[in-house]
Structures are given as C-alpha cells and as structure tokens.
Amino acid sequence: MAKKLEHIDSLAFPILVGDIGGTNARFALLADAAGEPIVFPVVPTADYPNIDDAIEAVVFAHTAIRPKTAVLAIAGPVDGEEIELTNSPWVVRPHALIADLGFEDVLILNDFEAQALAVSALPESGRDPIGGGTVLEGASRVVMGPGTGLGVAGLIRSRDRWIPVPGEGGHMDLGPRTERERAIWPHLETLEGRVSGEQVLCGRGLVNLYHAIAAADGASATLTLPAEVSEAAAKGADPAAHEAVQLFAVILARVAGDLALVFMARGGVYIAGGVFGRIAALVDPAAMREAFEDKAPHRELMRGIPLFSVTLPLAALAGLAAFARRPHLYALETAHRRWSR
Ligand SMILES: Nc1ncnc2c1ncn2[C@@H]1O[C@H](COP(=O)(O)OP(=O)(O)OP(=O)(O)O)[C@@H](O)[C@H]1O
Incomplete structure (x- = not known):
C-alpha cells in the first residue's frame, strides 16, 4: 500500500508530549499555544507496568488538565497497533489511550526523530x-x-x-x-x-x-x-x-x-x-x-x-513541544502512526 505524506497544520490543545526511552520516561503538558510547558519529573519506565499507568500517576494525578492530543516518541520501531519498546516491557496501544485516557488524537514518533526535532529548535x-x-x-x-x-x-x-x-x-x-x-x-x-x-x-x-x-x-x-x-x-x-x-x-x-x-x-x-x-x-x-x-x-x-x-536537559521533550506547537513548520510522515477518535 502506498504511504501518504499527511501534512499537519495544527494539533488540538492541551497536548501531552512524552519521550519514552528504554530506561526513562519524560512527560510535559502544553496547556495552550503560548504558555510554558508543565514538565513532570522523569520516571524510570520500570516503576510502572505500562505507559497508561505512568500517564495517570505522573501526569493526571498532579493536574486537572486533561490533554486532547498525545505526541509520544518511543524507543522502538513504530509498527502496527501495539508498539513495543526495545528495552522495556511497555506496549503502547494508541486505541487504549483514546478509549481509556480520553485522548482524541495520538501521534507516535521514533525517539531519534524527537532528537532531530529538538535540534530544529535548539x-x-x-x-x-x-x-x-x-x-x-x-x-x-x-x-x-x-x-x-x-x-x-x-x-x-x-x-x-x-x-x-x-x-x-x-x-x-x-x-x-x-x-x-x-x-x-x-x-x-x-x-x-x-x-x-x-x-x-x-x-x-x-x-x-x-x-x-x-x-x-x-x-x-x-x-x-x-x-x-x-x-x-x-x-x-x-x-x-x-x-x-x-x-x-x-x-x-x-x-x-x-x-x-x-x-x-x-x-x-x-x-x-x-x-x-x-x-x-x-x-x-x-x-x-x-x-x-x-x-x-x-x-x-x-x-x-x-x-x-x-x-539542553530534556532536549527531545523540547523538540516534541516545538513540533506540537507549530506542526506546520515540519513535514512529518504520519501514515500508520497517527490515531484519532
Ligand atoms: N559515566 C558514564 N560514562 C560513559 N557512559 C555512560 C556513563 N553513564 C552511563 N553511560 C552509558 O550511557 C548509555 C545510555 O545512554 P542514554 O542516557 O543516552 O540512554 P538512552 O539510550 O537514551 O536510553 P533511555 O532514553 O532509555 O534513557 C549506556 O550505554 C550507559 O552505559
């Protein structure tokens, strides 16, 4: 099947950005287009059974803001409906994030792509x-x-x-x-x-x-x-x-x-x-x-x-935030890695 290059003009706020490595997970919340991101403490992935539990414990337990969009960078190949991390037992299931955590739009990127985004805005x-x-x-x-x-x-x-x-x-x-x-x-x-x-x-x-x-x-x-x-x-x-x-x-x-x-x-x-x-x-x-x-x-x-x-500490997270705020400045392939309600 031919892949299409979808252009994203904007993403709906609030937006959760996450840099999910094999060892550590880092999250930040963009409440709106202008304000500073709310950055949450870096947590070891091994401390939570799965990403859903980590988002609830690290983010939702500490803010009343409920994000509509998730932009997550994952240390592993983004492939199919169940995305496995290379060095962690976490499995990212975009449909579950939409059904259980209330997201409307979920975009999954590769962790090194996030580093590239970081360098665009460093x-x-x-x-x-x-x-x-x-x-x-x-x-x-x-x-x-x-x-x-x-x-x-x-x-x-x-x-x-x-x-x-x-x-x-x-x-x-x-x-x-x-x-x-x-x-x-x-x-x-x-x-x-x-x-x-x-x-x-x-x-x-x-x-x-x-x-x-x-x-x-x-x-x-x-x-x-x-x-x-x-x-x-x-x-x-x-x-x-x-x-x-x-x-x-x-x-x-x-x-x-x-x-x-x-x-x-x-x-x-x-x-x-x-x-x-x-x-x-x-x-x-x-x-x-x-x-x-x-x-x-x-x-x-x-x-x-x-x-x-x-x-810059948390450079990949900053890169995801730069992209999430102004996606029209990037040509990012979203085929097979964007899920919407
Ligand atoms: N003091 C040190 N000197 C040299 N290498 C180190 C030192 N401490 C850790 N490392 C090595 O750094 C590597 C980890 O690098 P990095 O922090 O970039 O992880 P990563 O691959 O991004 O993983 P994650 O995103 O899951 O945290 C490991 O190979 C580790 O052994």
Whole structure:
C-alpha cells in the first residue's frame, strides 16, 4: 500500500508530549499555544507496568488538565497497533489511550526523530560549540546520539519546512584512519565480521574500544561498564581507558564530519545522547575539530560547519513541544502512526 505524506497544520490543545526511552520516561503538558510547558519529573519506565499507568500517576494525578492530543516518541520501531519498546516491557496501544485516557488524537514518533526535532529548535544556550564554524540559517542539520546504541538523524530544510530523516546511520562501516588505529582495529569485537559505528560509538562501544586498546598493547583490561571506563579516564589511572575516551571522541567527530558531508549540514552537526555529555570534559576539542575537518578535498567547506554538543536537559521533550506547537513548520510522515477518535 502506498504511504501518504499527511501534512499537519495544527494539533488540538492541551497536548501531552512524552519521550519514552528504554530506561526513562519524560512527560510535559502544553496547556495552550503560548504558555510554558508543565514538565513532570522523569520516571524510570520500570516503576510502572505500562505507559497508561505512568500517564495517570505522573501526569493526571498532579493536574486537572486533561490533554486532547498525545505526541509520544518511543524507543522502538513504530509498527502496527501495539508498539513495543526495545528495552522495556511497555506496549503502547494508541486505541487504549483514546478509549481509556480520553485522548482524541495520538501521534507516535521514533525517539531519534524527537532528537532531530529538538535540534530544529535548539536555543544557543542549549549547545556548546566544538571549535569554529557558523550556523547557516535555513540549511540542513544532523543529530547523532551515542547512548545505549548510536542514533543518527538528518534534518533537511526544504521550502521553509524541516523534514526529519531518521535513518539507520549508526550502522555504517567504520574503518581505521591512523597507524595506531590500524593496530587497534583487529582487536575490536565485530558484528558478523563488521565494525559498524555502533560497535564503537555508544556505551558498549566505549568498552569495546577500551578492550581493543589494551589487547593491542598486550595489557590486561578489567573494566566492563562504560561508566567505569570514563571514571578511570577521569582519574588518569588507566592509560587504556584514557586513550579509549580520547579515541572515542575523535572517531565520533570523524563520523560527524562524514554525516555533515552526506547532508551538506551547513546548519551544524549536533551530538546528543547520554555518553558524550559524560566524557566531554575529558576530551580534547582541538583533536575532535581536526578529525571533523579532515575531509580532503572538502577541508575548506568543513571549516565553516559548526559541531555542537547538545547540553539542553530534556532536549527531545523540547523538540516534541516545538513540533506540537507549530506542526506546520515540519513535514512529518504520519501514515500508520497517527490515531484519532
Ligand atoms: N559515566 C558514564 N560514562 C560513559 N557512559 C555512560 C556513563 N553513564 C552511563 N553511560 C552509558 O550511557 C548509555 C545510555 O545512554 P542514554 O542516557 O543516552 O540512554 P538512552 O539510550 O537514551 O536510553 P533511555 O532514553 O532509555 O534513557 C549506556 O550505554 C550507559 O552505559
């Protein structure tokens, strides 16, 4: 069946926005078009049997406002009438949200699409530049998020509208670039023989890199969790952990540069996700910038493109709110993921 690209001009207020990850759920309520969002405390998904219970306990128990519309971003493929989360037992049933919780309109997006929406509306105070470059307003952008996995989304700008492109860019092949990396690469754990972006650029990938560095040097490696690697690097006690964190940042910036070329992202590349924010203070921004710009024959082009670390807390929720308030600024496919009463 052909998919149709439905254009949404407006959504009915009040609107509930939700960013539902495998680990945490975050909700906010937009009472009307102008007011500040009411943001509710972040809750672990494991604390509630399902999303319906969480909405009742976290939102409805604390406000008399009953939302007409729900815009929810889900960490998992949006497929069918029962949407399962990748790392949680929650199942989102839009028909049940309409029948039991009183919603009239339910729109379900992918969690990385929400990150892309966030980048469309990110204030300057919500981002830290890594080196130079200038945002070209009206140009496309890219967001990448090393977290549990590696999410990548483009944000194309066309005819005054934003078009989020949530692909599977985290699974592109990754190759070594220097002598040192050529020595480390054979020791990386592969997926069916491949070193993809996600084998290195996520929490688990940081540990993979640390083990490969230690193996390349014939050293022992005892750490098993991403936080242990970044903590050891911060203490300066473990050379393999230190190198793993530095190399992680350099490879991240190199891939960010590749993505900037793919999307001609003169609006910037934005690094989100839970891992980079935790290692940002340990890494060398000049080395990242060099890796980002090292794209002969396009060094000159790259010099002008900014690279940012997203620092705004709850950025995805802010992105969903920006979309919910002004959906006419976005071309978002809604076929098979919008339900109405
Ligand atoms: N101090 C740390 N240093 C490095 N990595 C860390 C640290 N603490 C947590 N991590 C890693 O960050 C990853 C989680 O990232 P993130 O917070 O982006 O989660 P997520 O994938 O968005 O999940 P959710 O949305 O369900 O909360 C995990 O792999 C975790 O091990």
